[in-house]
Amino acid sequence: MLKVLFHVPDSSRFTACLRQVNNLLATIKEEPYDIRVLINFEGIKVVENFQPYEEAFKALTEKGVKFYFCQNPFKTFGLSTDLVPPPAEVIASGIRALVDWQKEGFMYIRP
Template sequence: MKKLVVYLCFLCLLGGHAAIGQQKKKFKAIYQLNSDDDKVIRGTLRNIKNALEDPRLQNKIVIELVAHSGGVTVYRKDQPYEELLKALQEKGVILVECENTLREKNIKKEELFPFISYTPSGNGELIIKQQEGWSYIHP
């Protein structure tokens, strides 16, 4: 009887750990956008939306969009992407712009949407995130 109780306790612990492990499982993906082409920008934003809506990933994924080079276009106030970006941000997407690009292209932060974040280097951000285990996606 004592062995049975110990065995049942052991099974309960295993089941609990498995459930906890499943609850804690988070996927992380970083998308790179370095093109000013409208089709590429819209395709990238659609890919992110599709990942967020994948039933296997819902409420289990963290996504960052890092823009650099021509990709800065997506964050410019004079471009038509504000609604799409805000919808993604409301779903938890982290929107990041490369400060090197701003310097190289002589773009002021005031020209970009106020709700984005910045990184010193887009490439550096990609390298760091990949080292941390993030999936790298370049549509």
Template sequence: MSDLKLVLHVDQADRWPAALTNLANLTRDYPDADVRVVANGAGVYAFLGDTDLLGKMRQASEHQVRFEVCANALHEHAIDPGQLPDWAQVVPAGVVALAEAQQGGYAYIKP
């Protein structure tokens, strides 16, 4: 299904394991799918440090999954955008990124 477009929304840190399982299945079973992940709220904490979650995110990014991190959430949680991995893109507002994705034909998934 090459026209499959999905946006996963992670706004809670404890939802990352489910999201990453979804991503592993998607990249394995639908390698041509267009997949984005928008992180906001407490979901932005997963981009810090050196964790197994980050390793799985990096692996997904190597399969063309785009990770978008809300600038507002970073500010709210006093996280410097310079601390993010180079494969994570900062977007001005996570909720707007979600709305734009849905307007662009992406199916919304909340793991």
């Protein structure tokens, strides 16, 4: 199984990440995959105006791509986790997820 983790700690890289995930998916034929996108630190600010990303986000989630937002920076930046678009998940610790997922064999990509 292809296991890939895209890490977005900077909101200015979110569009690039969505494009790179699409590019990767275009190369996958019948191989099973688990593609995850972790948004943490300043990257979570994309929720302030998510409208420009909605179409691409929806298309990727329909293809099974999973999105995770770290809970901690929401407090730091004074944002509500209610802004996280479903079916994305809010997780307690992005850094812990990075460590655990890499131990599970996920390949790390930082767009």
